Amino acid sequence: QVQLVESGGGLVQPGGSLRLSCAVSGIKISIGAMGWYRQAPGNHRELVAGITSGVTTAYADSVKGRFTISADNAKNTVYLQMSSLRPEDTAVYYCNTLNAAPQDYWGQGTQVTVSS
Secondary structure (H helix, E strand, C coil): CCEEEEECCEEECCCCCEEEEEEEECCCHHHCEEEEEEECCCCCCEEEEEEECCCEEEECCCCCCCEEEEEECCCCEEEEEECCCCHHHCEEEEEEECCCCCCCCCCCCEEEEECC
């Protein structure tokens, strides 16, 4: 059974940094494809970063150069290092597989608020 537990969110000033963690069970991330998604109020959930086989990464244009996705295969945990945060990065952040559909299982997410 898949379980995804996101953590690390919080309130940060513009220009600040946060590191999100996603503890994964039921999926072996070293051979899978995982991603970080976010959903702001009134918006659809969007994919912001992905990692395959714990190595190959890709990013949405809106976060490229500011966010870094990584994986610790031994801990089966996926991370999202976020820097130079902007108010428009405010959202609930989720991790899931790269082919996750809205009707699939999702964790509780972690709230990121960027505000002065």
